[in-house]
Structures are given as C-alpha cells and as structure tokens.
Amino acid sequence: MLSKELVAASTVPLVLSVLTEGEIYGYALIQRVRELSQGKIEWTEGMLYPVLHWMEKEDLIESEWRDAETGRKRKYYRLRKEGRKALQEEQEQWMTVHQTLTKLWKQKPSLT
Amino acid sequence: MDDRSPNTHKTMETETKFDLNLAIRRWRDDLARSTAFRSENLNELESHLRDSIDRLRTPQLSDEEAFLIATRRVGNTQRLEQEFGKVNGAAVWFDRCLWILVAVQLWAFNASASSTLLSVASPVCVSLNEFLPVIGLPKMSQDWLQMVIAMIFSPIPIAFLAILVWCIFIWPKRKGMALVQKLLREPGKLALALMLLCLATHLVAMLAVSTWYYPTTFSNMGVRGLPWGWFLSRFPTAIFWAGLTYFIARKKLRSSAA
Numbered sequence: 001m002l003s004k005e006l007v008a009a010s011t012v013p014l015v016l017s018v019l020t021e022g023e024i025y026g027y028a029l030i031q032r033v034r035e036l037s038q039g040k041i042e043w044t045e046g047m048l049y050p051v052l053h054w055m056e057k058e059d060l061i062e063s064e065w066r067d068a069e070t071g072r073k074r075k076y077y078r079l080r081k082e083g084r085k086a087l088q089e090e091q092e093q094w095m096t097v098h099q100t101l102t103k104l105w106k107q108k109p110s111l112t
Numbered sequence: 113m114d115d116r117s118p119n120t121h122k123t124m125e126t127e128t129k130f131d132l133n134l135a136i137r138r139w140r141d142d143l144a145r146s147t148a149f150r151s152e153n154l155n156e157l158e159s160h161l162r163d164s165i166d167r168l169r170t171p172q173l174s175d176e177e178a179f180l181i182a183t184r185r186v187g188n189t190q191r192l193e194q195e196f197g198k199v200n201g202a203a204v205w206f207d208r209c210l211w212i213l214v215a216v217q218l219w220a221f222n223a224s225a226s227s228t229l230l231s232v233a234s235p236v237c238v239s240l241n242e243f244l245p246v247i248g249l250p251k252m253s254q255d256w257l258q259m260v261i262a263m264i265f266s267p268i269p270i271a272f273l274a275i276l277v278w279c280i281f282i283w284p285k286r287k288g289m290a291l292v293q294k295l296l297r298e299p300g301k302l303a304l305a306l307m308l309l310c311l312a313t314h315l316v317a318m319l320a321v322s323t324w325y326y327p328t329t330f331s332n333m334g335v336r337g338l339p340w341g342w343f344l345s346r347f348p349t350a351i352f353w354a355g356l357t358y359f360i361a362r363k364k365l366r367s368s369a370a
C-alpha cells in the first residue's frame with residue numbers, strides 16, 4: 001500500500017495517464033487504476049471527484065454527461081490539450097525521481 | 113415450560129426487506145444537507161455508488177451488504193464534505209450571498225405588496241366608514257380608521273408567505289409545491305424568480321399608490337400622475353438589489369453550468 005502523501009501526489013498524473021487511453025467515467029477510472037496497480041493503489045473513491053473537478057477547472061480535462069448502456073447517466077471525462085502538456089511535465093518529473101532512485105539502489109544493493 | 117418466545121421465527125420471517133433505492137436516497141439526502149455539494153456532484157456520486165453496488169452484488173452478497181461496502185468505499189461524509197468544499201468554495205459563497213438576497217427580495221416584496229393592498233383598501237374603507245352611521249354605528253375618526261386599515265392589511269403578504277412555507281411542509285408532493293421545492297434547491301433561479309416578482313410588485317404598487325392613494329394630492333395641482341417622492345424613495349433601492357441579485361445569480365448559474 002502507498003503512503004497517504006504519495007497517493008495524493010500521484011493522483012493527477014495517474015488520472016491524466018488513464019485518460020490517454022480514451023474517455024472514461026469516474027468509477028471505471030478507479031477500477032482501471034486498481035487493476036493496473038494490482039490493488040496496491042487504493043483511493044477513497046469519493047475523493048477522486050473533487051480532484052477531477054479541480055482538473056476540469058484548470059482546463060486539463062473536460063467532461064460530459066451521457067446515457068450509459070445501463071440506462072443511467074454517467075459523467076465521462078476526456079483529456080484536453082493542456083492536460084497532455086501537463087502530463088508530459090509530470091512524466092519528466094516522475095522519471096527523474098524514478099531514475100535517481102534506481103541508480104542509487106543499484107549502487108548499494110547491500111541496503112536491501 | 114419452554115421460555116422461548118413462541119414468535120421467534122415469525123419475527124425472523126417478517127423482518128423488513130432492505131430497500132436499496134430508499135437506502136441510496138437516504139444516503140444522498142444525508143450528503144445534500146451540506147452546502148459543499150452541488151446537485152451535479154451528488155448525481156455523479158450516486159451514479160458511482162450504483163455502479164459500485166452493481167459490481168459488488170453477487171449470490172453471496174446481499175443488496176444491503178453491497179450497499180454498506182460501496183458507501184464505505186466512497187468515503188465518509190465529513191471528509192468528502194471537506195474536499196468538495198475546497199473545490200466548490202466559490203459556489204458555496206455564492207449560495208450564501210444568494211440566500212441573503214432571497215431574504216432581501218422577500219422583505220421588499222412584503223413592503224410593496226402591503227403598500228399596494230393599503231392603497232387599494234384605503235379608499236374602499238373610507239367609503240365604508242361613511243356608510244357606518246347608516247347602519248347605526250359610530251363613524252371612526254380618520255386616525256383610527258388608518259390604524260385599523262394598516263393592522264388588517266399590512267400583515268397579509270407575510271401571512272401569505274407563511275402559508276406558502278406551511279404548504280411546502282404539508283404537501284411536499286403536490287405539483288405546484290414540487291416546483292417550489294425544486295426552486296429551493298437552486299438559490300440562483302429562486303433569487304432571479306423572486307427578483308422578477310419583486311420588480312412586478314413594485315410596479316403594481318407604484319400604479320396602485322398613484323391611482324388610489326395620492327390622486328387627490330396631485331389632482332389639486334392639476335396633475336394626476338405618479339407619486340415621485342414615493343417612487344424615488346423606493347425604486348432605486350429596488351433596482352440596486354435586483355441588479356445585485358441578477359449579477360450574482362448569473363455568475364452562480366454559469367459556474368454550475370460549466
């Protein structure tokens with residue numbers, strides 16, 4: 001399980017990355033992250049929505065209510081141009097952290 | 113003798129069945145009490161909850177158990193309220209301002225509606241007063257008459273509003289009441305509707321006052337027209353509040369449509 005801080009920091013890049021696969025609604029987005037992380041990334045589900053709404057306000061994503069095949073309405077989210085740009089920046093930052101840590105951990109295998 | 117209650121399994125059988133839709137409605141109503149959620153947020157959370165319940169429902173898990181797990185996963189009300197409040201912060205303040213404006217408009221409606229009533233009722237009551245000696249009653253003095261008229265007619269608009277509120281509680285399901293309830297959930301539209309009602313009553317009041325109340329004063333001067341003093345003392349304030357209401361309500365309606 002991830003720490004609370006790491007979950008908070010990784011939510012935006014995770015949402016942006018899932019949205020590169022195409023538009024999706026909140027519940028399915030959470031399922032996708034759970035499946036990819038093999039259950040290691042667990043969100044308090046309701047907390048995702050304020051994040052999505054904030055991202056929408058920042059023009060990173062856009063949304064639309066549509067009828068789903070179940071007959072109920074669902075709100076679908078889609079990536080915007082600004083979102084793609086933001087994702088690129090996020091990618092660079094996370095890769096920097098990732099590469100630095102892997103280099104360090106390779107140097108001193110005795111640590112583990 | 114057997115001291116078990118003879119009805120044990122009967123009570124088990126008649127145990128009330130879990131109503132999923134009712135449970136979901138209660139859960140939603142519980143969230144709706146907070147101003148941090150807009151109705152669109154609640155629609156989205158409800159849609160999420162229903163998806164989650166559908167996924168959890170299996171032969172081993174009852175509706176009630178699926179509901180409990182799904183609500184637990186969505187998160188507790190307090191934390192959700194905090195997080196949604198952060199994003200909806202501006203909207204929450206708009207709502208508060210709008211409710212204050214709703215109160216101001218209601219008060220202004222009350223003032224103009226009672227002036228209308230008074231100015232229409234006064235001449236009628238004056239003629240009735242002239243009629244009193246005919247049926248053997250003493251005629252009232254001008255001061256008393258004015259006071260009696262004010263006491264009878266001024267509270268009518270407030271009483272009307274009170275009855276309206278009472279009706280909302282008594283018949284929440286009636287068609288007209290459902291519309292009022294819908295408006296109560298959308299302070300933006302409510303404030304706009306009240307603003308129009310208020311401007312209309314101001315105009316009616318102005319016409320009524322000029323036709324029934326002041327005509328003598330003005331006709332002495334050969335002008336049977338508008339009571340400008342009365343008009344100037346009320347209309348600018350009415351326009352100011354109406355403008356402010358319109359401005360904030362439009363902002364609010366736009367922000368929730370976005």
